[in-house]
Amino acid sequence: MGLMKARSGSALPADHSASEAPRLDHPQPMQRRRAVQALTGDPDSVAPLVELLRSEGDNLVRQAAFIALASLNSERAARGVSVLLSDADAALRNGALETLSAMPAHAGALLEPLGRDEDPDVRIFAVLLASELQDDAASTWLLRLAEHEQDANVCSNLAEALGGTDRPEAVPALEAIGRRFPDEPFLAFAVETAVQRLREA
């Protein structure tokens, strides 16, 4: 015994489960994960993967599904994932945000519709997404949203996101946020910090 050379895969344990056809509704998580992996690269997998994510409780399966969707890197995949931003499950929303960030070419186009969503939480995720994308179009969109956004929590996130851009022209929109919410001291602080960051940049 001791060190010995591998025998070209002969020592690999037999994977008995591999002979079973993978199914997304299999009771065992590892089997569902295999089914997800089998769909990688299939452009028609968006709908079944998004549907799976809505009900999937196992983190391993979720991660595999998000990666499969991100690797599609398509408009269809980005649109499919974006509906998860309004899910009640915070982990699912964060996974969706991360996945959209991995598809910057297609996620940017979703900012406009997401910014019009009635749910302020969805608009917050749109702001976080724009912040992740870090391009001119995304920061322009942030600036436009800051000019009219009426929810204080969304505005707080907008202030933080805009403070991280190199857009000094955002200062008037930020100061206007402060005036729109005179009774929200946390917003006044967020705006002040963002303006300072922009002026120091």
Added chain:
Amino acid sequence: MASSPAPDIGSARISAEDVTVFCDFFYKKTGISMDASRRYFIDRRLEERMAANECRSFREYLSLVKFQPGGAEMQALINEMTVNETYFFREDYQFACLTKRMLDEIADRKDPRRERIRIWSVPCSTGEEPYSIAISILENWPRASQYDIEIIASDIDTRALGRARNGIYQARALHRVPQRVRDTYFRKIDSESWQVVQDLRDSIDFGIVNVSDPVQMARMRGIDVIFCRNLLIYFDDLSRRQTAENFFDALNPGGFVALGHSESMSRISPIFLPRKFPEALVHQRPLA
């Protein structure tokens, strides 16, 4: 009849757009993300390969790489673009963690009469890491003689693998090897060079594996410990996450991944458990 002039291969110009196209292509093939900050590095190596193939333009060279039967030029390009600078016992606190903690946990779950312990070094570069692992086990793990232990060493660079198999190193690579260990596992071949002894070279299985290739990764199963240090820093977020998934599948339940000191699995994927040992933080595939 006048012959056509020789191609002006020494002055091949590579535009910013060419570099973008190249980086995109190279990323899709290898998972390695190269950015514009490495422009000089990329230009120099592309120019060398274009000259070696007498290509007049980047487009011509890219067609050769993409469509050449057998893919020899793709391999040559990978060899040029990858970095192979390391030494023996680099970040050796992880080898101490292997021999003091991880191997005992793994061995306690195995029947030594039937089951082997399998360790994978990827990327193994020119071999310093897998040989360091082997020597650490032989020197420092008291149960080494009770188990069959396989060390698999993989890299995407065939030239580095050739050097790893030969096992010949200059003094600089051995500066952290104690004299006694050097005398035991190396033989001096001239005033500046040492070669790993034949038995040790023969005990390691060197081979080519691209961790971004799902077909190649599907062959890697039943591993107990993966050393993957300073590779994922060259990948983008998605490739890192995909590689983490591939490592999960390659590992036995309870198996470990050791990353480089500047890399953190928790920032890549939540599917591993962090294990904080006195010597090092490693990442474990859950047992169940």
